Amino acid sequence: MIQQRIHKIQASLRGRGLDAILITEPSNRRYLSGYTPADHGIQESSGVLLIPKKGGPFLLTDSRFELQAKEEAAGFRVELYRKGLSLLLKTLLPSLDVKRLAFESHYMLHSSVGRMETVLGKQVELVPLTGLVEQLREVKSEEEISLLRASVRRNEEVFQQALGRIKTGITEIDLALALDTTMRQHGAERPSFDTIVAFGANAAKPHAVPSNRVLQENELVLIDMGLVLDGYCSDMTRTLFHGQPDSMFLERLRTARKAQLAAVKAIRAGAVCRDVDQAARQVINDAGYGRCFGHGLGHGVGLAVHEAPRLSPRCRKRLRAGMIVTIEPGIYIPGWGGIRLENMAVVRDNGCELLNEDTTGLDL
Amino acid sequence: MIQQRIHKIQASLRGRGLDAILITEPSNRRYLSGYTPADHGIQESSGVLLIPKKGGPFLLTDSRFELQAKEEAAGFRVELYRKGLSLLLKTLLPSLDVKRLAFESHYMLHSSVGRMETVLGKQVELVPLTGLVEQLREVKSEEEISLLRASVRRNEEVFQQALGRIKTGITEIDLALALDTTMRQHGAERPSFDTIVAFGANAAKPHAVPSNRVLQENELVLIDMGLVLDGYCSDMTRTLFHGQPDSMFLERLRTARKAQLAAVKAIRAGAVCRDVDQAARQVINDAGYGRCFGHGLGHGVGLAVHEAPRLSPRCRKRLRAGMIVTIEPGIYIPGWGGIRLENMAVVRDNGCELLNEDTTGLDL
Numbered sequence: 195m196i197q198q199r200i201h202k203i204q205a206s207l208r209g210r211g212l213d214a215i216l217i218t219e220p221s222n223r224r225y226l227s228g229y230t231p232a233d234h235g236i237q238e239s240s241g242v243l244l245i246p247k248k249g250g251p252f253l254l255t256d257s258r259f260e261l262q263a264k265e266e267a268a269g270f271r272v273e274l275y276r277k278g279l280s281l282l283l284k285t286l287l288p289s290l291d292v293k294r295l296a297f298e299s300h301y302m303l304h305s306s307v308g309r310m311e312t313v314l315g316k317q318v319e320l321v322p323l324t325g326l327v328e329q330l331r332e333v334k335s336e337e338e339i340s341l342l343r344a345s346v347r348r349n350e351e352v353f354q355q356a357l358g359r360i361k362t363g364i365t366e367i368d369l370a371l372a373l374d375t376t377m378r379q380h381g382a383e384r385p386s387f388d389t390i391v392a393f394g395a396n397a398a399k400p401h402a403v404p405s406n407r408v409l410q411e412n413e414l415v416l417i418d419m420g421l422v423l424d425g426y427c428s429d430m431t432r433t434l435f436h437g438q439p440d441s442m443f444l445e446r447l448r449t450a451r452k453a454q455l456a457a458v459k460a461i462r463a464g465a466v467c468r469d470v471d472q473a474a475r476q477v478i479n480d481a482g483y484g485r486c487f488g489h490g491l492g493h494g495v496g497l498a499v500h501e502a503p504r505l506s507p508r509c510r511k512r513l514r515a516g517m518i519v520t521i522e523p524g525i526y527i528p529g530w531g532g533i534r535l536e537n538m539a540v541v542r543d544n545g546c547e548l549l550n551e552d553t554t555g556l557d558l
Numbered sequence: 559m560i561q562q563r564i565h566k567i568q569a570s571l572r573g574r575g576l577d578a579i580l581i582t583e584p585s586n587r588r589y590l591s592g593y594t595p596a597d598h599g600i601q602e603s604s605g606v607l608l609i610p611k612k613g614g615p616f617l618l619t620d621s622r623f624e625l626q627a628k629e630e631a632a633g634f635r636v637e638l639y640r641k642g643l644s645l646l647l648k649t650l651l652p653s654l655d656v657k658r659l660a661f662e663s664h665y666m667l668h669s670s671v672g673r674m675e676t677v678l679g680k681q682v683e684l685v686p687l688t689g690l691v692e693q694l695r696e697v698k699s700e701e702e703i704s705l706l707r708a709s710v711r712r713n714e715e716v717f718q719q720a721l722g723r724i725k726t727g728i729t730e731i732d733l734a735l736a737l738d739t740t741m742r743q744h745g746a747e748r749p750s751f752d753t754i755v756a757f758g759a760n761a762a763k764p765h766a767v768p769s770n771r772v773l774q775e776n777e778l779v780l781i782d783m784g785l786v787l788d789g790y791c792s793d794m795t796r797t798l799f800h801g802q803p804d805s806m807f808l809e810r811l812r813t814a815r816k817a818q819l820a821a822v823k824a825i826r827a828g829a830v831c832r833d834v835d836q837a838a839r840q841v842i843n844d845a846g847y848g849r850c851f852g853h854g855l856g857h858g859v860g861l862a863v864h865e866a867p868r869l870s871p872r873c874r875k876r877l878r879a880g881m882i883v884t885i886e887p888g889i890y891i892p893g894w895g896g897i898r899l900e901n902m903a904v905v906r907d908n909g910c911e912l913l914n915e916d917t918t919g920l921d922l
Contacts, residue, residue, distance in 0.1 A: 230767075231765075231767065232752070234751060234752070234864070235600070236599070236600045236665075237664070237665070238864065240765075257764075257852035257853070258763065258764040258765040258852070258853060259763075259765060261762065261763050261892065262763060262765075262767070277872075297668075299667070299668045299669040299672065300601070300667055300668075300669040301600075301601070301667065302667065302668045303663070303664055303665065303666065303667065303668065304661075304663045304664075304666045304667065304668050304670075304671045304686060305663040305664040305686065305688055306668075307668045308663065308686070322668060322669065322672070324669055367742065371739065371742045371743070374738075374742075375735065375739050378731065378735045378738075379735070384752075387598060388596075388598075388748075398625065399622065399623075399625050399626060400621075400622040401595075401604075401622040401623060401626075403594075403595065403626070488621035488622070489621070489622060500598075500602065508641075528625065
């Protein structure tokens with residue numbers, strides 16, 4: 195699997211007249227090597243792949259990661275840098291006859307490129323490139339889809355198990371903590387993003403951060419959660435009502451669910467991303483909440499929790515079979531709260547395959 | 559406090575003939591604004607500060623963060639971008655008469671700079687700058703030192719509470735999870751880095767990732783943990799023995815502790831960073847473990863868990879009073895395991911003030 199991916203990259207390099215590429219983006223690195231560590235921020239890389247246009251690839255890292263690199267990145271030659279990446283490249287590139295070196299412009303700091311230019315001098319031409327590996331990653335193999343399905347299912351199990359914790363008096367922080375703990379007890383590597391738990395008016399922020407707010411009787415509860423299992427991410431949002439739902443909550447929940455179903459209907463291979471967004475957005479507009487839905491409808495999910503494609507009002511790309519997207523319409527009203535419903539789906543030739551169970555209990 | 563920091567930056571801009579600076583690095587952003595969200599990776603920024611050489615500063619973000627930005631960043635004008643930072647800047651900069659705009663080259667992607675250049679055109683000169691805010695952050699005020707002391711103490715409390723969990727049969731993952739959960743129950747925002755728990759030979763990796771390895775009788779246990787409290791990070795490593803410590807463990811532990819004490823003696827305002835590293839390294843070399851200590855002795859800690867200064871064999875900077883550093887000598891032996899002891903200290907005029915209690919129980 196990994197070898198096939200490397201071969202595709204190498205063919206692409208040869209087609210572009212490039213001698214090698216540096217892979218710095220962590221999900222791309224894992225996709226092409228099996229090497230699992232996350233970066234502690236872009237300034238503290240766990241390693242970089244150097245893939246020449248032919249021949250065996252290299253994993254460049256520092257001594258802290260040597261053992262893990264050798265264990266995980268089968269087929270890669272591990273080289274250690276002691277004084278930074280640029281100096282290692284300066285000794286390594288001539289032996290590989292690399293004159294044109296591509297780098298991931300979208301995951302390389304401006305200052306790091308400057309440093310490489312200074313150290314490597316005129317003998318190596320640095321060529322910015324974006325999206326080469328991301329394009330490969332957009333369409334998932336059935337093996338990857340199985341891993342994503344497992345991640346989604348595990349996430350739903352965690353959610354179900356934590357439902358019993360939603361009681362008057364619990365804080366947002368404690369509920370988020372219970373979710374995170376349950377994820378890890380269920381074998382997740384980590385949450386795929388900072389778990390969002392928001393009660394009542396706090397849910398008006400699409401990216402609310404859990405606070406010490408205490409749950410009251412008759413408040414809405416928004417939970418946006420995902421986990422990483424075998425490298426693959428899940429992402430799901432549920433909005434519940436703690437108590438007896440009032441008619442305003444139900445109307446808005448129904449609107450969000452209708453918008454979600456409209457998008458589900460619109461998704462198939464060949465559909466334009468922004469048309470899918472519009473299908474959901476129209477429902478929200480028609481209900482009078484057009485100004486209350488400020489973000490795009492969804493995004494791709496895979497090794498990264500946010501990846502291509504984007505279901506946004508501006509994206510003119512067409513969906514392809516094997517892509518995975520979230521469908522997450524929202525209605526946010528300052529002072530009142532927010533509704534968001536988010537499921538994941540696989541794009542298929544004639545429609546889509548939902549990875550999540552609906553739990554709204556609405557009969558639409 | 560924040561206003562003084564802004565004024566220092568503005569004076570520095572005027573001194574360099576710059577009209578404004580974009581602050582993208584998350585800890586710098588928090589330091590200068592009080593705006594707390596972390597970034598979900600550099601590709602998903604929670605916002606950017608625009609600080610003109612005089613007049614009020616701006617916080618540029620998207621609608622997801624609008625409420626939080628307005629709540630937290632007092633004195634900042636919040637502007638929202640809908641179609642990316644560059645287009646907002648294109649409309650905002652002329653009204654501020656900005657012709658020379660600095661940006662943080664060490665926290666701006668190569669591709670983002672390219673995009674700004676394209677959108678802003680020739681009317682704005684982009685000037686790469688690194689370290690302006692980081693330099694301010696290196697020396698902590700007594701108020702910041704109090705926050706760091708509180709973070710360290712909280713971290714020690716969490717460690718003490720979790721000690722009871724170290725029992726034959728627990729896995730590295732479960733012990734790490736217990737630590738993380740206890741951190742959050744004790745009010746931490748989050749761990750300041752991925753908690754490291756390594757048993758036996760796993761501890762030979764300085765950045766070991768917790769695994770399903772089960773703790774056996776008579777194994778060493780390495781724990782490297784830290785938390786974020788009110789924005790400020792702690793970072794501490796302890797190496798224990800589960801069972802009756804053997805003489806090899808004790809000899810290596812003693813060597814690491816002696817190295818740590820040698821560094822403590824060497825730290826004072828004016829000391830050169832690499833001399834402090836060398837003081838510890840010499841002890842380890844003399845004991846015959848020179849090749850088993852592959853990383854630097856320590857690093858600064860503040861809003862970021864790894865910041866300037868670096869106590870490394872290459873750093874020629876001098877320590878200044880009010881800097882905070884870790885002192886973390888290590889001995890790593892593949893197949894056997896590893897020892898690391900890490901405490902934090904404040905650099906003072908005539909020595910250093912340790913923020914951690916020693917828990918090795920060694921009488922040296």
